[in-house]
Amino acid sequence: MTAQFDVAVIGLGAMGSAALAFLSARGVRAIGIDAHFPAHALSSSHGDSRLIRLGYFEDPSYVPLLQRAYENWRMLEARLRTDVLTTTGVLQIGAPDSKIVAGTRASCALHSLAYEELDRQAMAARFPAFSLDEGEIALLDPQGGYIRPEIAVMGYLTTAAADGAVLHLGEKITSIEPDDAGVTITSPLGSYRAGKVIVSTGSWIAELVPQLKQHAVPIRQVVAWYQPRNGFATQPQRMPVFLRDEGAEGSYFGFPAIGADGVKVGRHAHFREPIDPNQPNPPVNETDTALLDGFVAKRLPAVSGLRVNATTCRYTMLPSEDFLLDFMPGSSRVVVASPCSGHGFKFTSVVGEILADLAADGGTDLPINAFSFESMERFVARSVG
Template identity: 40%
Template sequence: MAQLHDVIVVGVGGMGSAACWQLARRGLRVLGIERFDIGHAMGSSHGLNRIIRLAYFEHPSYVPLLRRAYELWRETERLLSQRLLYVTGSIDSGPAGSRVIEGSLASCREHDLPHELLDAAETGRRFPGYRLPEGHLALHQPDGGFVASERAILGHVALAIGAGATIHGREKVLAVEPKYGRVEVVTDRARYEAGRVVVAAGGWISDLVPELRDGRAVAERQVLGWFLPKRPSLFTMDRFPVSNLETELGHFYQFPIWGVPGFKIGLYHHRHETGHADALSREPTPADEALLRAGIRLAFPEADGPTLRLSACLFTNTPDEHFVVDTAPGAPEIVVASPCSGHGFKFSSVIGEIIADLATGRDSPFDLSLFRMGRLAA
């Protein structure tokens, strides 16, 4: 016999853990099911931290979501008595006229965000860990920083359990089947039934949501690197803002020293390795390191010291790289959340709240038109 719940959340990572908490705090009977450990290194949210920023070059409509995300991260910190959000300021850099510069400026102007536009020389004087290429501009926004992603997932899970949720790790979901207005979830251990199901399965989401197959949600291998700077004092949180850097070598993203005692860097679309999440290697290689070092040598030469750590993770990309937050076509009892195309973790606090609204039939106060699944239809 299927076990009964109000809501089942499939995937207890960034989005799923926040959804479990937001649903449980509303008094619902919640079951969260995670294929791996609670807090694992197979998905998209490990590697200690993730950037958060208000000057959102991807689209100005993300900014209201971000403002609420900041509020919820701070609320979560208070409830846990644990710090999750670190403000360092943020830099978005690229050549004049580039997508990063023009998009960041558009968000700042539309939402009246405080910011400064600096040239490469001034950026280096203000933040001497940066040596931007000649001709680059840098938009500095003082509210940017990072979220302690691994800590945040465990925190959301702890809050959800404290509010009455049941969480299962190491249990693989095999199918999500709508039946007469309810949903049955079949796993490798049991069958469960709920009035609503949230599918937040990250790189495995297309296995469970047919509408996201055929290139609509594609897992991509990423590698993060931590390197010991020649001058660590230049890369501390008070001297080195988080950043996005659009270059001829690709789009790099950077963090100050925190956790691991090194400068952290990644490259969007790294080596363009895509495939099923189970088939992508989690083992970093010398070729991965070489790509990251190229970015360091281009713009952060004082960080070009010994390698401390390399870690592989996944992005799950839609064709337009915007999120998916919607109910399934023809099955409003199934809520689909993510993929996030490598820029979603910062939003997980507010996406959890939005998921809870969708799963309980409430209208979200946010404009979600950018995230509808219908836009991805062939």
């Protein structure tokens, strides 16, 4: 028998869980389906912490979305009566003309956002966990901090279920067939009819959205945790979350000691190695740990070389490293949510609202024009042209 829903959300990681919660809160009859148990180890939405910041160096046009995301994170916290987002400030460290430092400054200037500038001496006095080269600076975004991904995903699913959503876990959707009256989605366990479908399947997105086969590339990401050498200097009050621009070597990110494993460190996009989403994440190897151990030894004097944990996770990159939030070309019944190129978690709370708007209303007032299939194709055409 086929069940009838207003909206079906396929994939309940960060983006899908939030979309399901926003839909259910609006009284939409919704079903959420995930192939596994949400925030599982093969998803992109696990691992203790995700960075959030407001002065977005990548592009100032993200700032209005971030402002809304902050409001929505606080709404989730109020509903759950627990902390999801902790403010520690975020330090963006590098040469004054580096992409991260210059981009953060430009974004703050355009949107009149507060930030503090610290030179090497000021950093040593105030935040002794870090070591800066002569001439490097740090911009402190006072609104920055970290989000707990597992609490956020499970929190959104809990509120969705409380508001009437149906949850099917351990069921993989294998086809989506839109027609004039609705969409049929099918798994080995059954088929369902819905008026609209949201596809938020992370690193598996191209399996259901063929237009993304060439464009959405899952890559391997590695993070490691280290015990502090100086426990005082690595507490969140003395060690804000950070991003560090290392020029041609890329950028690194890290978190203070917020759990038993200590300080967490990773390099954005790591070695950009493509992976098969249907295989287990390739294990951490000596090249991975040598890279991260080397960074810790050089840049974080308050952190010891005692690495107690390391794990692989996955980013899914689009060509421009932006987002994609749009209807599937040729169907106004299927909404596609890209996994956001390794920087999407902080936006989950606003992406959920946007996806719910698109599915329930056919459009949104939030600024997403840059995240269309057309923009992605224009970018690809410019890059190869």
